[in-house]
Amino acid sequence: MNALLIIGIILIVILAVFLTVFYWPSRVQVEGLPEGFEEKQFDTGQVRLNYVEGPDNGPAFLLxxxxxxxxxxxKLVxxxxxxxxxxxxxxxxxHGKSTRTPGQYSYNICGQDLKIFVEEVIGEPAVVSGLSSGAVLAVWLGAYAPDSVLAVISEDPPMFSSIWPRISEERYMTYMFQTAIDALGTPAGRDLEAYFSHMGIPxxxxxxxxxxxxxxxxGIAGIVNLTRKMKPGHPYDFPLVPFEQRSGIKFLTEYDVDFSIATIDGRLSADFDPEDALKKVSCPMLLMQANWSRDETWGLLGAMDGEDVERIRALVPGLRYAKVDxxxxxxxxxxxxxLEQVDYFLKDALK
Incomplete structure (x- = not known):
């Protein structure tokens, strides 16, 4: 066979593999709306909140x-x-397309935003489910907007670990936020290579x-930049990468890093008492916990340790608790x- 023909075939195969890897659609793409959902915005009078709404197929459910x-x-759920x-x-x-308000990030401020959102947009009591700081805010709503909440689902909340001054003692948590601040909040823009090069584990x-x-x-930063150029309509759907990592890149490129600064300098938790909030939750509540451990040097690796969970259980009678790997x-x-835990919990909670 002619050498040029062989080279041509090899180049065609390489090109085909390259195009397939970069353009074969992911099962769930970061961009775009799930079927039946609409993207909208709501002005609270102080900020503009971006949100999505699905079809009315039952009780209100706020994520x-x-x-x-x-x-x-x-998008996966x-x-x-x-x-x-x-x-x-x-x-x-x-975050996302909502208003940036540097200097004005706290659980109480964000909680008030959500309280207004439930009252004026949703217009009826809702199940509220949040992750991390959003999980703390779900508890906030259950405590301080009880008439607007049917049930609380708190997904791995840093209920005590994110509160000043304890967060200053959790070395690993503080390091992760500081890395984001240093790499993503520079005057020159967001340096993803610097961010990833400082990521690590004990x-x-x-x-x-x-x-x-x-x-x-x-290499990771290079793939991100290449995908942005090759697929401007889907700049975060990198080839052969799970949804969690693909969406995570999007989030890193758009959130206000002052939210992280507020976390480690104490503004996020200012005037917020997690014990008071938990005591005031009278509706059904589900607490989910992810993996955690403690390192002798770096402290808590995760959002809650065993003692945190026991404090929450003691403060919320009838709490349902579930842990997952x-x-x-x-x-x-x-x-x-x-989804299984939510379904099991709400079958009883919404009776």
């Missing part, structure tokens, strides 16, 4: 994303929930973190488990 997450984080509920998911201020018997190797961090964002890491 509250966590820090660095927008409504798209719930929204279609199933929409079969039985009237689903809403809202971008908190400083290693037994070693004080320094085990970091992502610099060439890999550079998952990363922090349970609804993305273990969506089927999340």
């Amino acid at each position: 509250i994303p966590g820090q660095m997450e927008s409504w798209q984080g719930y 929204m279609p199933q929930l929409a079969k039985q509920y009237h689903v809403f998911s809202v971008d908190l201020r400083g 290693k037994d018997g070693q004080e320094e973190l085990l970091l992502i190797p610099a060439p890999i961090a550079k 998952s990363g922090h964002a349970i609804h993305m890491g273990e969506p089927d488990w999340y």
Whole structure:
């Protein structure tokens, strides 16, 4: 066979593989709306909140994303929930397409935003389910807007670990937020390569973190930039990457890093008493916990330790508790488990 023909065939195969990898659609894409959902905006009088709303197929159900997450984080569970509920998911201020308000991020401020949203947009009591800081806000709503809440689902909340001054003592948590601040909040723009190159995990018997190797961090940033250029309509749907990681890149590129600054300097938890809030929750409540551990040097690896969970259980009579082998964002890491727990819980809670 002619050498040029062989080279041509090889080049065609390489091109075909390249195009297939980059353009073969992911099962769930980061961009776009789930079937039956609409994207809308609501002006509270102080901020504009971006949200999505599904078809009215039952009781209202509000999904509250966590820090660095927008409504798209719930795309793996929204279609199933929409079969039985009237689903809403809202971008908190400083996230997604909602208003940025540097200097004005706290649980109490965001809680008031959500209280107004439930009263004026949803217009009826709702099940409220949130992740991380959104999980704390779900508790906030159950405590301070009780007439607007049917049940609370709190997904791996940093209920005590995010409160000042304890967060200053949780070295790993603070490091992760500070890394985002340093790499994503620069005057020159967001440096994803710097962010990934400083990501790491504790290693037994070693004080320094085990970091992502610099060439890999550079490669990840390169793939992100290449995908943006090649697929401007789907800039975050990188080839062969799970949804959680693809959507995570989107969230890193758009949230206001002052939200993270507020977390570690104490503004987020200012004038918020988690024990008072938990004591005031009188509706049914489900607490979900993801994996956690403690490192001698870096402290809590996760959102809650065993003592945190016991404090919550002591403060909320009748609490339902469920733990899963998952990363922090349970609804993305273990969506089927999340949906099973929600279904089991609400069968009793909404009787």
